[in-house]
Amino acid sequence: MYRINNYNDTINLKLENMKLLRSLSILIMILTIGLGAVSCKNVSDADIQNEAQVALNANPDLSGVMVTVLNKVATITGTVEDEATKSYAESTVAGVENVVSVVNEIVVVPPPPDYSALDNAINAGLADALKDHPKVTATVQDGVITINGEIRERDLQTLMEKLNALNPVQIVNNATVK
Amino acid sequence: MTLSEKYKELVDIAINNKLSVNDTGKVLRIEGEVDTADIKDKMWEIYKNLDPHFKSNDVVLNVKSKVSAGDKVKVVTRESRLNIRQGPGTDQPIVGKAEKGDIITLINKTNDQWWLVRDNDGEEGYCYSQYLEPVN
Numbered sequence: 001m002y003r004i005n006n007y008n009d010t011i012n013l014k015l016e017n018m019k020l021l022r023s024l025s026i027l028i029m030i031l032t033i034g035l036g037a038v039s040c041k042n043v044s045d046a047d048i049q050n051e052a053q054v055a056l057n058a059n060p061d062l063s064g065v066m067v068t069v070l071n072k073v074a075t076i077t078g079t080v081e082d083e084a085t086k087s088y089a090e091s092t093v094a095g096v097e098n099v100v101s102v103v104n105e106i107v108v109v110p111p112p113p114d115y116s117a118l119d120n121a122i123n124a125g126l127a128d129a130l131k132d133h134p135k136v137t138a139t140v141q142d143g144v145i146t147i148n149g150e151i152r153e154r155d156l157q158t159l160m161e162k163l164n165a166l167n168p169v170q171i172v173n174n175a176t177v178k
Numbered sequence: 179m180t181l182s183e184k185y186k187e188l189v190d191i192a193i194n195n196k197l198s199v200n201d202t203g204k205v206l207r208i209e210g211e212v213d214t215a216d217i218k219d220k221m222w223e224i225y226k227n228l229d230p231h232f233k234s235n236d237v238v239l240n241v242k243s244k245v246s247a248g249d250k251v252k253v254v255t256r257e258s259r260l261n262i263r264q265g266p267g268t269d270q271p272i273v274g275k276a277e278k279g280d281i282i283t284l285i286n287k288t289n290d291q292w293w294l295v296r297d298n299d300g301e302e303g304y305c306y307s308q309y310l311e312p313v314n
Contacts, residue, residue: 125290125291127268127269128267128268128291128292128306129291129308131268153231154256155256156231156232157222157226157232158256158308160232161222161308162308164238164239164240165240165242165290165291165307165308166290167209167238167240168238169205169238170204170205170235170236170238171232171235171238172235173231173232173233173235177231177233
């Protein structure tokens with residue numbers, strides 16, 4: 001009997017344990033679902049990413065910057081014109097709620113210099129500079145004067161002095177020196 | 179050899195005369211104003227010795243000699259007489275001519291290319307500045 005009772009007690013004990021476990025697991029499930037629902041609503045990576053991208057897009061200087069968020073870590077990529085803008089992009093994203101850190105992979109690409117004003121100034125002075133050298137032709141691009149045609153050796157320095165005085169970036173002398 | 183080394187003689191004289199020297203690696207730029215036309219001429223002589231036909235395309239030598247309104251300037255054309263024009267430009271009518279070697283008066287520097295001058299007959303007009311150099 002004892003052995004049987006003991007056996008029943010063991011079964012009863014197991015049943016009690018199972019009930020307790022079931023209650024516990026239900027409780028855990030409720031908690032998990034509850035927490036999951038909260039996290040889905042407020043801090044999904046996709047939501048953080050959207051918010052960060054909106055913040056970046058608000059600034060035209062940051063139009064070349066993209067952000068991706070993984071586990072609340074934002075990674076920013078793309079190109080900007082200077083270091084200050086690169087830092088500004090980082091602080092913009094760091095300021096977005098729930099972003100825990102920012103990996104800044106932005107590349108700084110300075111804009112090409114604008115030579116149009118210099119080219120105009122050189123072109124304005126070129127006709128007068130070439131007037132005494134009718135066999136020489138010249139073109140101007142990005143501040144570089146390129147001369148072609150032909151010139152007498154004794155006139156070459158005079159011409160070069162005139163061209164240098166136009167303050168070009170470079171003079172490319174393709175003229176034939178006679 | 180860097181450009182500063184290649185044109186060391188030019189760089190030295192430039193530094194002595196407090197000119198701006200900038201070696202970009204592709205082009206050596208020397209700019210500024212020197213006290214006399216002699217220094218400018220010397221620099222061009224050095225440059226020409228190092229690159230006789232100016233074919234290296236690696237120097238910009240933009241050096242002007244100091245001159246102010248009222249100073250005397252000398253006509254330094256190679257052989258011909260220098261046109262004195264009504265306005266600043268080769269499209270302007272010629273109002274007079276100055277002989278090579280003439281010393282005339284600078285009234286003002288209209289721009290880098292064109293200077294207003296008075297010749298020895300009292301005639302006024304514009305000359306191309308590269309053909310004028312200050313008399314010191």
